[in-house]
Amino acid sequence: MDALINRYRSTLLLVIVIAAQFVLLAYEVKNEGHVRVIRVWAVTAVTPIANVAETVRGTVAGFFSNYVSLRDVRNENRRMRTEMGALKLENQFLQTELATAERAKALSAFEIRNPSKMIAARMIGAAGGVSNNVVFLDRGTSAGVQKGMAVVTPDGIVGQVVGSFPTASQALLVTDPGFAAGVISQRNKVRGVAKGIGGGRCKVDFVQNEEKVDVGEVFYTSGDDRVFPKGLPVGRVTVVKPGANSKEIYLDPSGLQSGPEEVLIILQGVHQPIPEEEVAASQVYLGTPAPDSAASTPQPAASLLTDADRLRQKYRDIGAAQNHKFGEGAIPNFNLKPGVNPAPQPKPAAPKPKPPVVEPVAPTEAEPPPPANN
Amino acid sequence: MDYSSERLFDHRDTRIFRFRAWVMFAVPLLAILCQVYLRLFFDFFKYLDLPLLVTIYLAMMRRSPSGGLLVGAVMGLAQDSLMTNPLGMYGICKTLVGYFAASIGLKIDAEQPLIRIFVTYMFFLFHQFLYWVLQRALLAQTVLFEMRRQLLMALLNAIIGVILFQLLDKLRDRT
Numbered sequence: 001m002d003a004l005i006n007r008y009r010s011t012l013l014l015v016i017v018i019a020a021q022f023v024l025l026a027y028e029v030k031n032e033g034h035v036r037v038i039r040v041w042a043v044t045a046v047t048p049i050a051n052v053a054e055t056v057r058g059t060v061a062g063f064f065s066n067y068v069s070l071r072d073v074r075n076e077n078r079r080m081r082t083e084m085g086a087l088k089l090e091n092q093f094l095q096t097e098l099a100t101a102e103r104a105k106a107l108s109a110f111e112i113r114n115p116s117k118m119i120a121a122r123m124i125g126a127a128g129g130v131s132n133n134v135v136f137l138d139r140g141t142s143a144g145v146q147k148g149m150a151v152v153t154p155d156g157i158v159g160q161v162v163g164s165f166p167t168a169s170q171a172l173l174v175t176d177p178g179f180a181a182g183v184i185s186q187r188n189k190v191r192g193v194a195k196g197i198g199g200g201r202c203k204v205d206f207v208q209n210e211e212k213v214d215v216g217e218v219f220y221t222s223g224d225d226r227v228f229p230k231g232l233p234v235g236r237v238t239v240v241k242p243g244a245n246s247k248e249i250y251l252d253p254s255g256l257q258s259g260p261e262e263v264l265i266i267l268q269g270v271h272q273p274i275p276e277e278e279v280a281a282s283q284v285y286l287g288t289p290a291p292d293s294a295a296s297t298p299q300p301a302a303s304l305l306t307d308a309d310r311l312r313q314k315y316r317d318i319g320a321a322q323n324h325k326f327g328e329g330a331i332p333n334f335n336l337k338p339g340v341n342p343a344p345q346p347k348p349a350a351p352k353p354k355p356p357v358v359e360p361v362a363p364t365e366a367e368p369p370p371p372a373n374n
Numbered sequence: 375m376d377y378s379s380e381r382l383f384d385h386r387d388t389r390i391f392r393f394r395a396w397v398m399f400a401v402p403l404l405a406i407l408c409q410v411y412l413r414l415f416f417d418f419f420k421y422l423d424l425p426l427l428v429t430i431y432l433a434m435m436r437r438s439p440s441g442g443l444l445v446g447a448v449m450g451l452a453q454d455s456l457m458t459n460p461l462g463m464y465g466i467c468k469t470l471v472g473y474f475a476a477s478i479g480l481k482i483d484a485e486q487p488l489i490r491i492f493v494t495y496m497f498f499l500f501h502q503f504l505y506w507v508l509q510r511a512l513l514a515q516t517v518l519f520e521m522r523r524q525l526l527m528a529l530l531n532a533i534i535g536v537i538l539f540q541l542l543d544k545l546r547d548r549t
Contacts, residue, residue, distance in 0.1 A: 010439035014473050017447050018466055025462035025512060042455035050411045057415075126413035126420070134457045136410070162458045172458050177509070177517045197518060 040165060047136055047168045050125045066092065103262055110154035110264070116229055117268035119143060121151075123261055124168065133173035133196065135159070139265060145169045148227060150266040156233035156255030157181065157221060158263050169265075174234070174253045175200050182224030183234050186274055188212045191222055194234050194251060202235055204249040209242045213249055223271045231272030391435040391546045401542065402428055402445070406452050421527050423498065425449040426468060427535045430497050431542055433472040434479035434490075442479075446472025460513070467504045471497050485543075487536050495532040499524060 005012065066089055104120075111118050121143075125136035139145045141164045149161040151171045159179065163170035172179050179196040183204060190211045192204040207213060217237045223230030235251035242248070315334070319325070324332040393401075405424040413419040429449050433442030450468030454461045475497060482489055502524050509515045 010443070010473070013440050014443050014469070017443055017469050021447065021451075021462035021465045021469065025460050025466070028460035028462070029512070038451070038461060039455045042452055046407065046410055046456060049407060053407070053411055123414060125410040170458065176458075177515045178458060199518075199520070199523070 039163065043136075043163070043165050043168060043170070047125065047165075050136070051138070054124060062092075106154055107262055107264060115270040115272070116266045117270075118152075118264040118266050119145070121145075121169075121263050121265050123263065133159075133176040133179075133198070134162070135171050135173060137161075137169045137171055137263065137265070138167075140165045140168045142166055144267055145265055150228045150232075150269065151263050152228075152232055152266060153255050153260045153263055155257055155260075156235065156253065157228055158255040158260055160227055161265065171263075174202055174255060180225070181228050181234065182222040183219040184222040184230075184274060185213055185237075186218045186220060187214060188217070189274075191224070192219075192249070194219065197250075200253075200256070201238075202251040202253050204237075204251060205246065207247040207249055209247050211247065213237060213240050213247060215240055218254075219251060220274050227269075229266065229269035229271045231274055391437075393432070393436070393546050397545045398432070398445075401432070401545070402449055402452070405449070406456070409453070410456060421530055422534055423501070423531060424538075425453050425464075426471065426498065426501055427494065427531060427538055428542075429468050429472050430475045430494055430535065431539050433475035434484040434493065435546065437476055437479045437484075439473050439476040439480075442472035442476030443469045444472070446470070446475075463505065463508055463513075466508065467501050470504065471501050474500075487540075490536050490539055491532045494535040495528045498528040498531045502528070 107120055111120070119139060121137040121139040123135050124138045126134065137145070137151070145161060145164050147161055147164050151158040151161060157174060159171040159173040159176070160181075161169050162172045173196070174181070174194070175196040175198060177196050177198055179194075179202075181194050182191070183194045184191050188211070190207055190213050192207040194202050194204050197203050204213075204219060215237050219234045219237065221228035221230055221232045221234055233254050235253040235255075237249055238252045239250040240247060315326075318332055318334060318336055321336060322332045326332075402425065405428040408419065409422075409424050426449075429442075429446045432445050433439075436442065446468035447465050449472075450463075450465035451461060453464045453468075457464075475493070478484075478493060482493075484490065484493075503519070506517060506519045509517050
């Protein structure tokens with residue numbers, strides 16, 4: 001038995017290790033959660049080192065950049081080198097500050113314009129292998145970031161927080177195969193689910209072949225997933241073709257176009273309307289407006305289409321003939337025929353204006369007298 | 375150099391290369407760190423799988439299937455834990471790669487650059503295919519396996535792998 005075990009020791013170990021990992025995998029999939037201890041260890045071990053590396057990189061890169069930029073000047077003149085060095089240092093510093101300020105300003109403007117409550121974060125690492133799109137952000141549970149929160153930029157959605165740790169959080173990018181979000185198209189208001197497919201692209205599922213989606217149309221978040229507030233841009237349609245069961249729609253995600261370094265995490269989302277599509281300005285000839293005299297020419301009365309319209313017009317005429325304003329004062333005489341029995345005109349010379357009195361009107365042939373009660 | 379089959383397979387190079395303890399700890403950690411950190415600044419790194427290259431190298435050079443599969447399992451699980459995948463996806467793939475790389479390392483001369491290119495190329499494709507199968511079979515994810523892209527990435531990883539292996543050769547102890 002021992003000899004057998006010794007002989008197949010490595011194979012046995014392989015089977016055990018693979019089986020253990022299958023069990024671990026099944027446990028995670030079944031519980032829809034993570035074995036948090038292992039992940040916390042790994043993230044806590046890696047992110048501080050990444051933070052330190054980022055700081056060192058910034059310092060070293062700045063030092064070498066300045067050194068290289070000063071080298072040529074040093075050969076020309078010592079005094080000039082010192083002066084130029086100082087200027088270049090200052091210039092570079094200001095340029096960096098300006099670029100940072102511009103990015104921060106854009107984020108800030110978006111943050112102010114958008115009613116959602118957000119927090120700015122910086123990408124400090126990208127996790128995983130070639131098939132996954134996960135990044136680390138430098139804000140964690142200590143900053144109020146929780147699993148499930150949306151990550152956006154002014155250009156569009158970037159991803160979703162899928163893990164939150166004390167010092168950092170993990171965000172799944174929109175292009176990851178595990179990502180999904182409810183979307184609605186801007187022009188045709190077609191609803192679907194945007195999913196990542198890797199390779200920097202997304203596709204929109206569950207759109208019927210009968211529905212109309214155009215290339216170039218922009219999809220926005222629909223808010224149905226309760227992660228992304230409604231009205232955030234998702235991406236522009238690059239390919240549309242009919243599929244076996246539903247349309248195949250591929251998107252170019254707009255939030256990842258400029259390689260975001262700073263992002264916003266939505267702590268409390270507020271839904272917004274889908275913006276109307278900008279119609280391209282087309283040149284249409286408009287003639288000169290008609291002269292004023294033309295405007296004074298009497299227009300034919302609008303034709304009264306229904307009985308209700310005719311009745312309303314009749315009451316208006318009755319009211320106008322008796323100088324009566326509906327809703328105020330006494331009840332007008334509805335038996336009056338405006339064209340037949342003109343209303344009494346108030347005397348202009350009267351010392352005290354009297355309220356208009358409606359005189360009783362004798363019945364006409366149109367309205368026979370009431371029958372006598374015999 | 376003579377790359378004939380006689381040289382490659384009949385006269386096996388049976389040397390086992392050992393590494394100091396700090397190398398066995400630092401190199402995998404560095405590979406994971408590079409995978410996490412350098413991708414931010416160099417887009418090129420997203421096409422590389424440094425943990426896989428390190429797994430292949432350590433497994434082939436140590437020539438111990440048990441050691442190879444353990445290195446692969448640790449590297450894979452570490453990579454999994456830094457992603458959103460369920461733990462074990464990369465773990466299983468890299469465990470198998472480590473085991474087979476060590477087994478093949480017993481039969482070939484793993485110091486020849488051309489062999490290293492070929493082995494790394496094939497193992498990268500094997501790893502990616504296995505990962506794709508696991509994604510579809512276990513996680514029910516509809517992910518495309520773009521053959522042309524994978525072939526190009528395998529070639530890139532193989533070339534970078536050979537350069538990396540030459541650097542790592544300087545860290546080993548010959549016994």
